[in-house]
Amino acid sequence: MAIHYVLKEGDLADGGHAIVTVNGREIGIYRRGEAYYALYNYCPHLGAPLCSGRVCGTNLPSDVYRYEYGMAGEIVRCPWHGWEFEIATGKSLFSDKVRAKTYPVEVHDGQIGVVLGR
Numbered sequence: 001m002a003i004h005y006v007l008k009e010g011d012l013a014d015g016g017h018a019i020v021t022v023n024g025r026e027i028g029i030y031r032r033g034e035a036y037y038a039l040y041n042y043c044p045h046l047g048a049p050l051c052s053g054r055v056c057g058t059n060l061p062s063d064v065y066r067y068e069y070g071m072a073g074e075i076v077r078c079p080w081h082g083w084e085f086e087i088a089t090g091k092s093l094f095s096d097k098v099r100a101k102t103y104p105v106e107v108h109d110g111q112i113g114v115v116l117g118r
Contacts, residue, residue, distance in 0.1 A: 001115060001116075001117045002115070002116050002117055003106055003108075003113035003114070003115050004022045004023070004113055004114050004115075004116060005108075005111040005112065005113045006020040006022060006027075006029065006112060006113065006114055007020065007029060007111075007112040008110055008111060008112065009107060009110045009111075009112060010110070011112075012029065012030075012031040012036075012112075013031070014031055014032070014033060015031065015032065015055070015073055016030075016031055017029060017030040017031065017051065017055065019041055019051050019052070020114075022114050022116065023116065025040065025041075026040075026041035026042075026049070026051070027039065027040060027041060027051075027103060027114055028040075028041050028050070028051025028076075029105070029112060029114070030055070030076075030087045032073060032074070032087065032088070035088075036105040036107060036112055037087050037088050037102065037105060038102060038103040038104070038105050038114045039051055039076065039085070039087065039090060039100050039101070039102055039103075040100060040101035040102070040103070042100075042101070043078040043080065043081075043083060043100065044092075044098055044099070044100060044101075045078065045080075045081060045083050045098075046080060046081070048078050048079055048080035048081070049079065050076060050078055050079075050085070050100055051076065052079050053076050053077045053078050053079040054076070054077045054079070055073060055075065055076055055077075055087070056072070056073075056075050056076075056077055057069055057070055057071045057072035057073065057074065057075055058070070058071055058075050058084055058093060071086075074086060074087055074088065075087065075093070076100075083098075085099070085100045089102065090102040103115060103116065
């Protein structure tokens with residue numbers, strides 16, 4: 001297990017994200033409140049740069065002819081084909097079998113680190 005420090009806490013505003021390179025891998029670092037998340041910048045569908053996609057919410061299950069929007073700021077949408085993934089978990093919103101790769105994030109002394117090898 002190795003922690004790779006890539007950013008300082010002040011580098012990301014709440015709701016912001018940055019794409020960093022760690023050991024040749026592009027990884028998106030997202031900040032939601034006081035929490036940080038890391039996603040591999042690769043869509044499992046066709047390899048699009050996932051973290052270049054829009055951060056948004058999505059339609060929630062609701063009654064017929066009623067549309068409820070939710071999860072604002074918690075979803076990244078693939079820029080090529082619109083596949084949606086939860087930033088915190090990498091889970092896709094359409095299948096339990098598809099997910100984006102995530103990495104643990106640790107913050108020490110104001111430094112944001114991505115953990116590889118766990």
